[in-house]
Amino acid sequence: MSNIQRNRNIDTAFKYVGIGCTFFGIVMLLIFIGNILVDGLTRIDWDFLTNLPSRRASKAGILTAWTGTAWILGLTAIIAIPMGVAAGIYLQEYGKKNRLAHIIELNIANLAGVPSIIYGLLGLEIFVRVMRLGGSLLAGALTLALLILPIIIVATREAIKAVPNSLREASYGMGATKWQTIWYQVLPAASGGILTGIILALSRAVGETAPLIVIGALAYVPFVADSPMDEFTVLPIQIFNWVSRPQQEFLVNGAAAIIILLIITFAMNGIAVYLRNRWQKKVSW
Structure with missing residues (x-):
């Protein structure tokens, strides 16, 4: 042969x-x-979505869990997206290409693969103990923002890097400044890739449990959070609480909550795929 x-x-x-x-x-x-x-x-029915947790499986609901997840996602997005996109723009467009920049880029890429429990320990020390935020929604959002920040930075840089230099040179030739070129030409051209990275980062955050448990998120919360300083729970923690019980009824509740969490995750990933495909169709270079 x-x-x-x-x-x-x-x-x-x-x-x-x-x-x-x-x-x-x-x-x-x-x-x-x-x-x-x-x-x-x-x-899964309306009562399941709107009832508070209960020791009776037939009466238990996920109202506090899914509202806590919504709070966490919203606060995390508000904190992480501006910082991540701004850092990606600076590193790609303004940062000098020297040894220090290479070390920073390498560490950002490595941070994207750090186990989430490490971010939980970091959040426990900084946000819970030093800043005295306690086991609040704000502490959880800040912790998850640190978790997804490297992902957003890397996605932003890669999307901006894909924009051809000819677009920048044409803008400079028309008399535009560097910031005007970035704001009106580069970012719109890279928006699809940036949005895809942001949504995938948030979809990772929505399923994280370990960092939130470390900072003090509760398994049982009998009230709906009204402010960022309230205590909270999220769907993954509520699911863990139910499936760890021996009663079959609570296992059914856990399965129903898993379905809700899967719907949220699949929806976010579907939006990311749609935005990526739409952006690729609009790109003509």
Whole structure:
């Protein structure tokens, strides 16, 4: 057997191994989602969405959990998006390309892969103890903002880097300043990639549990948060609280809450894919 034939056989074998692994992953995902749907769909109704937590499974709802998730997502977005986009713009357009800049870029890329529990410990020390925010929504949002900030910075830089220099040079040739070029030409051209990165970062934040548990988020909150300084819970923590109980009724509640969380996550990822495809169709360079 010649080397060419051997390499072709290896390529063919690798292709079928890849197809088999992909099919196995899809089947397992469908089985998991199917079991969740079978267990939880019958429990989802208006009362489930609007009731407070209860020791009686049939009366328990996720009002405090999904409102807490909404609070956390909103505050995290308000904190992380301006900082992340501004940092990405500075590093890509204004920052000098020297050794220090290379070290900063390397550390930002590494921070995107740091386990979330580390950010929880950082948030516990800085926001809860030093700044005395306690186990509040604001402390949780600041912690999650640190978690997703590197992702937004990297996504912003990559989106801006994809804009061709010819667009900048044409703007400079018309007499525009550097900031005018960035604001009116570069950012609109890179907006699709930036929005995609932001939504994917927020979709990661919505499922995080470990950092929020570390800073003191509660498993049981009998009231809806009214301000950023209130105590809170979120859907992942409420799900963990229910599935850790031995009663079958609470397991059904956990499955229903998982469905709600999956809907939120899939919706956010779907929006990101839509924005990316729409942006790619508009790009003409």
